[in-house]
Amino acid sequence: MGEYVEPLPTPLFLRGYSVIPTPQKVELMERDIEFNDSWIYEACNIDENHIAVRFLLEDLKNFYSLEIKPGSRNKKVIRLLVKSGTVKINNPERDPEREKQAYRLEITSDSIEVIGNSEQGLFYGIQTFLQLLKPNQGKLMLPECIIEDWPTFLLRFIHWDMKHHQDRIETLKRYLDWAARFKINMIGFELEDKFEYPSHPIIGAPGAFTTEELQEIVNYGLERYIQVVPQIQAPAHFAYVLKHPEFAHLREDGNNYEACLCNEKTYELIFSMYEDVIKATKGVEYFFVSTDEVYYAGICKSPYNPEVRSLTWVEFVRKAYDFLTSRGRKVLIWAEYPLLPKHVSLLPSDIIDGVLGDDLEMIKEENKHGIRQLAYVPIQGAEFLFPNYFPLEEEGRYPLPERLKEVFKTISIDAWLGNPLGVYGAAWDDSGLHNETFWLGWAAIAEYGWTPGTPPIEQMVVEFMNIYYGPYVTNMVDVYIGLQRQARFFESSWDRVVSRERGPGYGNSEGPGIGIVRYDYTLPKPPLPVLPGLEFMPVYSDGGKYATLVEKAKKMLIENNRITHIILENMPRANRNKYNLEVLLSLAKFVAHHCRMIITMKEIEDALGAAREAARRPDPQRAIEYLNRAYKLASLIIAERYRVFNFLKNIWEKSRYPKGREVGGKKFYHVLDDTKDHWADRRPDLTYLIAPEESIGLEQWMKDLKLIIENYKEIAKEYQKRLSKRLS
Numbered sequence: 001m002g003e004y005v006e007p008l009p010t011p012l013f014l015r016g017y018s019v020i021p022t023p024q025k026v027e028l029m030e031r032d033i034e035f036n037d038s039w040i041y042e043a044c045n046i047d048e049n050h051i052a053v054r055f056l057l058e059d060l061k062n063f064y065s066l067e068i069k070p071g072s073r074n075k076k077v078i079r080l081l082v083k084s085g086t087v088k089i090n091n092p093e094r095d096p097e098r099e100k101q102a103y104r105l106e107i108t109s110d111s112i113e114v115i116g117n118s119e120q121g122l123f124y125g126i127q128t129f130l131q132l133l134k135p136n137q138g139k140l141m142l143p144e145c146i147i148e149d150w151p152t153f154l155l156r157f158i159h160w161d162m163k164h165h166q167d168r169i170e171t172l173k174r175y176l177d178w179a180a181r182f183k184i185n186m187i188g189f190e191l192e193d194k195f196e197y198p199s200h201p202i203i204g205a206p207g208a209f210t211t212e213e214l215q216e217i218v219n220y221g222l223e224r225y226i227q228v229v230p231q232i233q234a235p236a237h238f239a240y241v242l243k244h245p246e247f248a249h250l251r252e253d254g255n256n257y258e259a260c261l262c263n264e265k266t267y268e269l270i271f272s273m274y275e276d277v278i279k280a281t282k283g284v285e286y287f288f289v290s291t292d293e294v295y296y297a298g299i300c301k302s303p304y305n306p307e308v309r310s311l312t313w314v315e316f317v318r319k320a321y322d323f324l325t326s327r328g329r330k331v332l333i334w335a336e337y338p339l340l341p342k343h344v345s346l347l348p349s350d351i352i353d354g355v356l357g358d359d360l361e362m363i364k365e366e367n368k369h370g371i372r373q374l375a376y377v378p379i380q381g382a383e384f385l386f387p388n389y390f391p392l393e394e395e396g397r398y399p400l401p402e403r404l405k406e407v408f409k410t411i412s413i414d415a416w417l418g419n420p421l422g423v424y425g426a427a428w429d430d431s432g433l434h435n436e437t438f439w440l441g442w443a444a445i446a447e448y449g450w451t452p453g454t455p456p457i458e459q460m461v462v463e464f465m466n467i468y469y470g471p472y473v474t475n476m477v478d479v480y481i482g483l484q485r486q487a488r489f490f491e492s493s494w495d496r497v498v499s500r501e502r503g504p505g506y507g508n509s510e511g512p513g514i515g516i517v518r519y520d521y522t523l524p525k526p527p528l529p530v531l532p533g534l535e536f537m538p539v540y541s542d543g544g545k546y547a548t549l550v551e552k553a554k555k556m557l558i559e560n561n562r563i564t565h566i567i568l569e570n571m572p573r574a575n576r577n578k579y580n581l582e583v584l585l586s587l588a589k590f591v592a593h594h595c596r597m598i599i600t601m602k603e604i605e606d607a608l609g610a611a612r613e614a615a616r617r618p619d620p621q622r623a624i625e626y627l628n629r630a631y632k633l634a635s636l637i638i639a640e641r642y643r644v645f646n647f648l649k650n651i652w653e654k655s656r657y658p659k660g661r662e663v664g665g666k667k668f669y670h671v672l673d674d675t676k677d678h679w680a681d682r683r684p685d686l687t688y689l690i691a692p693e694e695s696i697g698l699e700q701w702m703k704d705l706k707l708i709i710e711n712y713k714e715i716a717k718e719y720q721k722r723l724s725k726r727l728s
Contacts, residue, residue, distance in 0.1 A: 379441025
């Protein structure tokens with residue numbers, strides 16, 4: 001690729017048109033033309049019911065309220081046809097199958113021609129045409145131009161992780177539609193326990209997708225030239241299976257994180273799961289064997305050392321490869337710890353490494369052995385509430401990732417150290433983020449997986465807002481940056497305390513029992529006043545340890561109000577993905593409550609301080625009034641907690657099934673992963689979001705304060721008696 005050069009905005013964008021991903025070749029003419037219902041379309045050598053035709057007609061109607069008719073005798077006609085070899089791609093010797101995805105789009109004043117090298121190429125050409133349409137003073141405009149386009153990378157994966165939730169089928173179909181609009185052609189579908197596994201029904205969570213339902217999702221994707229590739233976590237990250245007592249005998253070293261690779265029954269179990277999923281994903285060429293973080297491979301052997309660990313891992317991969325290739329699947333793996341570079345040559349050369357990382361020795365050995373890779377980049381890892389897309393000056397315990405910059409750099413520059421076959425954009429469900437928060441990252445994967453190195457990140461972000469929400473929304477970049485800042489404040493505002501309930505984790509790559517400390521998130525309660533004088537030591541008030549946190553919360557609440565107004569203003573403006581705005585609104589409201597909770601802690605202390613001063617005067621009746629005010633403030637924040645949580649829950653469950661639900665009498669079996677510390681796994685249901693606030697214990701604090709108030713009333717009565725005697 002050569003040395004990195006900062007990309008500049010593209011001429012097409014400067015002309016006012018947005019397309020994701022950016023086309024490879026664009027020849028712009030001087031004029032713009034109007035597109036309206038006087039145009040007709042002609043499906044030249046494809047069926048009228050072809051997915052390209054249906055997308056054309058449905059998106060014109062749904063996004064622009066425009067209907068065009070079929071025909072052939074008209075000057076203003078859109079011609080759709082397939083003609084092999086129309087577009088010659090660059091570097092055809094590298095993955096010549098990319099040529100099938102190429103298309104040519106020519107727009108003139110009386111003719112629009114979309115030609116695909118194959119039906120898939122035609123479908124992609126239609127997506128570009130639809131994105132180019134630009135409203136302008138009541139008209140729809142297009143640039144006169146000639147576009148020739150093809151992908152740089154053959155496989156463009158985005159990741160759907162259902163580790164801690166299950167999307168509704170209609171949601172997944174909508175995701176597939178939007179993935180197709182961005183020319184994504186692969187989904188890494190991390191099923192975990194959200195599939196029924198007929199050979200072992202106990203594994204499937206209540207309401208898990210049936211074989212027929214998964215095939216329905218797969219078929220929907222295939223029609224849109226997307227392979228929904230099953231991604232099965234095993235033998236590590238296997239708690240969703242090993243947590244069940246039925247499989248306790250397969251636990252590696254007694255922990256439910258990893259299955260024992262010295263036990264042949266482990267292979268029988270995993271391969272039977274593979275077989276179940278293969279039967280439910282007919283038409284898919286690939287299968288993802290999730291071999292990441294197999295920390296303890298071969299711990300059952302003696303001696304146990306890095307060599308044994310690596311060779312045991314290789315043995316599993318080879319057996320999985322033989323099983324899957326005998327059933328017609330191409331195999332993807334995570335080639336990482338505990339694999340040693342010197343053992344790469346023991347792997348099948350046609351296996352695909354899904355994680356082209358920064359281990360130069362591993363990359364060198366893979367290149368030498370002929371193993372292709374995917375340029376892996378996470379668009380979300382362990383962040384709370386919202387991904388860290390943008391560079392922001394933040395206070396925190398560790399450097400924050402800049403996800404969009406990582407996408408650009410990894411795909412456009414770093415990937416070429418290897419021999420990449422494609423890209424993989426991971427969006428992990430560890431922290432339970434709503435999938436609607438991932439679309440900007442997924443669009444970035446689509447963008448740079450098609451045309452690495454261009455356009456600038458800032459242009460891509462603006463184009464995403466324009467395409468995903470429609471051309472009438474405003475200030476959405478401010479919303480995303482603001483929500484990111486709000487989420488980082490929420491995440492950093494809690495005290496991290498070593499968990500007493502869950503205890504330490506089992507271990508990590510350094511060995512069993514090493515380095516895994518589990519933390520809980522909490523904040524202190526306001527102090528309780530001490531009788532008889534209602535004295536207390538402030539925590540949140542001026543001079544208290546958390547006074548600075550209160551000031552930050554006030555600033556965040558001001559910004560939150562601005563973000564909320566922008567989202568609400570865009571609700572009637574957006575003509576696409578309004579549900580996404582609802583999700584963003586739920587996040588804004590959730591963090592706003594968190595800010596108000598912190599601010600209210602100070603207000604409670606202020607009331608307690610006023611009660612103390614009244615007691616000193618003495619004015620017991622006034623002191624009781626202030627104590628009651630503190631009690632009332634706490635009750636209001638608790639009531640708001642559940643009101644806001646239910647608002648969020650109702651919105652999220654429009655696209656998801658209730659988390660940890662019971663179906664047909666089958667209850668979700670909730671057991672924590674032995675080695676991981678996933679925030680979204682702390683509780684079986686969605687209340688993990690409010691678990692930190694509940695841990696503060698305001699309800700018990702109110703009970704304790706109520707008792708203090710009652711006791712202080714008795715003290716006040718005695719004081720009044722003594723005062724009355726003195727006056728008499």
